[in-house]
Amino acid sequence: MLQYSLRRILGMIPLLFLTSIVVFTLAKFMPGDPFGGEIDPSNTNPEYIEEMREKLGYNDPIHIQYIRWVTNFVQGDFGHSTAHKIPVFDLIVDRLPNTIFLAIVSLIITYIFAFAMGMYSGRRPYTWGDNLIAGYNYVGLAIPSFVAGIIAIYFFSFQLGWFPFAGSVEVGLQPGTWDYYISRMHHVLLPALILGLMGTASYTQFLRNDVIENSRKDFVRTARAKGTSESAIYNKHILRNSMIPLITFLGFDIATLIGGAVITETIFTYPGIGLLFLESVDRRDYAVLMTITMLLSFLTLLGNLIADLLYGIVDPRIRLG
Amino acid sequence: MKKKSFWLISLLLVFSMFLAACNSGNETSGNEKDGDKEEANTGEPVEGGKVTLAVTTAPEGVFEAAYYRSAVDAQILEFTGDEIYQVNDDLEYEPDLATWEISEDKLTYTFKFKEGVKWHNGEELTVEDWQFALETMADPDYDGERFNYVEGIKGAKAKKDGKADSIEGIKVIDDYTIAITFEEMKLNNLENLWSHPMPKKHFEGIAVADLGESEQVRTNPVGLGPFKVKSVKPGEYVELEKFADYYKGEPKLDSVVVKVIDASVANGALQNGEVDIMEVIPNQVEELEKMNHITVEETTGVGYSYIGLRFGHRDQEARTNKDDIDKFKNKDLRHALLYAIDRQAMIDAFLSGKGKVFNTVIPSTFWIAADESELTQYEYNPEKAKELLAGAGYKDVDGDGFVEDPDGEPFSISFGHYAGNATFEGRSQAIIQSWNDIGVKTELATGSLIEFNLYNDMKTEDDEALEAFFGSWSTGSDPDPSGLWANNAEWNFGRWVNEENDKLLNEALSEKAFDKDYRKEVYVEWQKLFNEEIPAIPLWENLDLYGINKRLQGVHINAVGFQTNTHEWYVTE
Numbered sequence: 001m002l003q004y005s006l007r008r009i010l011g012m013i014p015l016l017f018l019t020s021i022v023v024f025t026l027a028k029f030m031p032g033d034p035f036g037g038e039i040d041p042s043n044t045n046p047e048y049i050e051e052m053r054e055k056l057g058y059n060d061p062i063h064i065q066y067i068r069w070v071t072n073f074v075q076g077d078f079g080h081s082t083a084h085k086i087p088v089f090d091l092i093v094d095r096l097p098n099t100i101f102l103a104i105v106s107l108i109i110t111y112i113f114a115f116a117m118g119m120y121s122g123r124r125p126y127t128w129g130d131n132l133i134a135g136y137n138y139v140g141l142a143i144p145s146f147v148a149g150i151i152a153i154y155f156f157s158f159q160l161g162w163f164p165f166a167g168s169v170e171v172g173l174q175p176g177t178w179d180y181y182i183s184r185m186h187h188v189l190l191p192a193l194i195l196g197l198m199g200t201a202s203y204t205q206f207l208r209n210d211v212i213e214n215s216r217k218d219f220v221r222t223a224r225a226k227g228t229s230e231s232a233i234y235n236k237h238i239l240r241n242s243m244i245p246l247i248t249f250l251g252f253d254i255a256t257l258i259g260g261a262v263i264t265e266t267i268f269t270y271p272g273i274g275l276l277f278l279e280s281v282d283r284r285d286y287a288v289l290m291t292i293t294m295l296l297s298f299l300t301l302l303g304n305l306i307a308d309l310l311y312g313i314v315d316p317r318i319r320l321g
Numbered sequence: 322m323k324k325k326s327f328w329l330i331s332l333l334l335v336f337s338m339f340l341a342a343c344n345s346g347n348e349t350s351g352n353e354k355d356g357d358k359e360e361a362n363t364g365e366p367v368e369g370g371k372v373t374l375a376v377t378t379a380p381e382g383v384f385e386a387a388y389y390r391s392a393v394d395a396q397i398l399e400f401t402g403d404e405i406y407q408v409n410d411d412l413e414y415e416p417d418l419a420t421w422e423i424s425e426d427k428l429t430y431t432f433k434f435k436e437g438v439k440w441h442n443g444e445e446l447t448v449e450d451w452q453f454a455l456e457t458m459a460d461p462d463y464d465g466e467r468f469n470y471v472e473g474i475k476g477a478k479a480k481k482d483g484k485a486d487s488i489e490g491i492k493v494i495d496d497y498t499i500a501i502t503f504e505e506m507k508l509n510n511l512e513n514l515w516s517h518p519m520p521k522k523h524f525e526g527i528a529v530a531d532l533g534e535s536e537q538v539r540t541n542p543v544g545l546g547p548f549k550v551k552s553v554k555p556g557e558y559v560e561l562e563k564f565a566d567y568y569k570g571e572p573k574l575d576s577v578v579v580k581v582i583d584a585s586v587a588n589g590a591l592q593n594g595e596v597d598i599m600e601v602i603p604n605q606v607e608e609l610e611k612m613n614h615i616t617v618e619e620t621t622g623v624g625y626s627y628i629g630l631r632f633g634h635r636d637q638e639a640r641t642n643k644d645d646i647d648k649f650k651n652k653d654l655r656h657a658l659l660y661a662i663d664r665q666a667m668i669d670a671f672l673s674g675k676g677k678v679f680n681t682v683i684p685s686t687f688w689i690a691a692d693e694s695e696l697t698q699y700e701y702n703p704e705k706a707k708e709l710l711a712g713a714g715y716k717d718v719d720g721d722g723f724v725e726d727p728d729g730e731p732f733s734i735s736f737g738h739y740a741g742n743a744t745f746e747g748r749s750q751a752i753i754q755s756w757n758d759i760g761v762k763t764e765l766a767t768g769s770l771i772e773f774n775l776y777n778d779m780k781t782e783d784d785e786a787l788e789a790f791f792g793s794w795s796t797g798s799d800p801d802p803s804g805l806w807a808n809n810a811e812w813n814f815g816r817w818v819n820e821e822n823d824k825l826l827n828e829a830l831s832e833k834a835f836d837k838d839y840r841k842e843v844y845v846e847w848q849k850l851f852n853e854e855i856p857a858i859p860l861w862e863n864l865d866l867y868g869i870n871k872r873l874q875g876v877h878i879n880a881v882g883f884q885t886n887t888h889e890w891y892v893t894e
Binding site: 030031032045046047048049052083084085086091094095150153154157158161165166167168169171172266267268269271275276279284 | 378390539558582585592593775778811
């Protein structure tokens with residue numbers, strides 16, 4: 001397995017290389033640059049803009065710019081944000097914990113609801129309840145997250161006042177205090193609920209189908225024959241078997257963890273990677289934009305690898321090689 | 322049994338978390354509601370208090386005037402900083418931190434600083450702080466964008482080019498007196514001089530090249546203003562607390578929070594009291610005006626919109642504009658295009674009435690603005706537009722309903738507009754329709770609204786598709802329009818070149834124009850020229866709009882903004 005992992009990791013290098021070409025070209029093809037856009041005539045002089053473009057190498061041929069970027073990137077220098085004027089690395093490290101926190105909370109919510117609904121549907125397929133759950137899941141899948149976000153803010157923040165509508169923490173709280181963590185939790189709940197409840201469809205339906213399939217198998221018939229109670233059969237024998245394919249979903253979730261919340265973070269002004277990404281597109285902040293995209297590509301590849309490895313671990317019949 | 326209790330306990334835990342969350346939420350909103358009621362009863366100022374200012378884009382976090390780039394950072398700097406001079410309601414420059422005298426030859430300005438002004442770190446302000454700012458900005462390593470504010474000082478260019486160690490034209494006389502000598506005599510030398518001192522002690526030991534990225538600028542800035550930065554949460558909020566030793570008097574508020582919110586929830590946040598003040602856009606106004614505890618303040622601002630007409634190209638190498646396109650050379654055609662547009666109707670439809678028709682490109686709030694009686698008003702008159710067209714030889718020869726040019730060749734205009742706000746679609750269609758109605762065939766350039774960055778690129782590169790184009794400017798407080806409309810100005814996007822234009826603009830900056838009345842006279846002449854020539858079609862000046870919760874009082878609003886007197890803001894709860 002070690003050999004297999006190593007081979008896969010080596011195989012990522014050409015893939016990432018190709019991705020980097022696409023990312024770079026697309027970024028540079030966007031019209032404008034960090035110094036175009038809205039000009040404040042009383043505060044900007046054309047000579048400065050020219051000077052900066054020259055200094056940052058925007059006037060060089062594109063392949064030279066690419067080589068320069070890749071060389072620095074490989075050496076761990078992700079460049080400077082033109083808007084924030086600090087190294088991209090610092091900027092991302094600053095935002096990453098927020099995003100991971102949001103992702104984990106929303107994932108827990110997804111798991112809890114998906115398991116409950118999936119088990120129910122699997123046990124009573126084609127009933128009224130099953131159809132209702134399927135209906136809910138597909139509606140959740142169909143509603144864009146920005147619509148759901150705004151509606152949730154309107155009801156839960158403005159009408160009921162249960163949740164804050166923006167930010168990741170109450171203003172002025174000191175990190176490390178108890179209030180601070182409670183406030184963090186309080187701020188993350190609404191966006192996490194939106195993300196979590198809207199994303200249950202694939203888990204639920206997958207679990208449901210697997211439960212149905214398993215319930216027709218021989219070991220279930222045997223268990224029934226020897227008089228095991230229905231709930232023990234479902235909660236113990238079937239659930240354990242049906243969870244195996246779900247575990248592999250975890251691998252794919254890694255990339256979604258970081259990048260899946262772009263729109264939700266923006267609506268909730270939740271300062272994570274997603275919000276940073278959108279801002280950097282707006283401001284043509286190339287270094288930030290390209291670093292985040294590369295990070296996400298890498299995580300997707302890594303997630304695939306983990307998913308494949310997990311397959312091998314949970315189901316010994318699958319041999320990696 | 323064991324398992325059941327486990328599930329029960331975990332369920333309980335989850336629910337208690339929800340409840341805890343709900344509780345704390347209820348408390349805050351409850352307090353605010355109480356506050357509103359009290360305010361309605363008393364309306365009396367209260368000691369201290371916290372105010373939330375909302376912004377819809379995140380600050381970039383560069384809290385030093387010489388380095389910042391974003392408008393939001395500028396708003397925070399308004400709270401934390403003060404300047405040598407300030408701009409009054411008529412956009413005239415007045416002494417603030419210093420007074421000045423002008424020498425006989427009008428080249429040397431001697432500034433006398435107020436004594437006893439304190440920085441946030443307790444140091445006293447001296448002229449060295451200002452000298453430090455000017456020297457930093459002329460340093461070859463300075464990577465901010467505002468060298469043009471010190472460029473005019475004698476010897477600043479030499480320092481920038483590395484030929485001198487310090488600026489020749491700066492002479493420190495004592496701690497409170499400094500003399501600045503300019504390279505050449507210009508009327509707006511003062512307006513173009515950098516007016517923010519920099520805390521020299523605070524920046525001690527930092528190389529100029531590293532200054533913009535230093536902690537001292539980003540997380541721990543020091544200013545002179547009524548509020549100081551307490552904490553910065555990047556992308557989320559900046560917390561400001563009052564600076565008790567502020568030289569104009571202790572601020573009445575305890576703290577101000579500048580909070581980032583998404584534009585889509587702005588009205589809701591104002592409604593439920595979580596935001597006390599913010600700049601709003603016309604689309605928001607109708608809803609806000611229905612809320613009892615919100616006032617919408619409006620003032621004529623320094624922003625305006627126009628339709629640019631292309632006369633030529635820019636030679637980027639030589640930095641000159643050449644008028645080599647004849648499409649809009651005919652003055653009657655340009656007049657007709659203006660008469661064809663019902664500007665008031667457009668303001669009502671697309672700006673909720675929050676705009677003012679104007680006929681030059683000088684917003685009326687400037688002291689140089691010409692009286693309307695001196696200008697042609699170009700009221701909506703499609704019949705007159707058709708007459709003008711016919712008189713100029715633009716006639717429908719082939720009977721397709723659209724005019725041909727005087728040589729009988731087909732004539733059409735490609736009109737460009739950028740994408741963004743939802744009203745832009747209607748606005749661009751209204752203009753196209755107006756021109757089609759008088760028989761001038763008009764099409765939307767590229768067939769759809771153009772992405773904003775691309776649009777700017779196209780304007781800069783004189784793209785052929787933009788024969789006519791929608792444009793807006795916000796001008797700042799210097800009345801001189803030459804940065805936007807002079808013959809060779811970069812941002813004269815229509816590339817309008819006119820001898821009289823430059824003559825008047827230069828005259829208004831001449832030595833003779835030190836006499837204010839004369840200067841105004843010259844600018845009025847310029848406006849008459851613009852009004853007669855119509856090198857671009859003036860549409861309307863924008864009103865600046867602010868939504869303010871009634872619990873916040875004492876906010877003075879003028880064309881420069883809403884932050885001129887933040888130390889006098891108070892709350893009534």
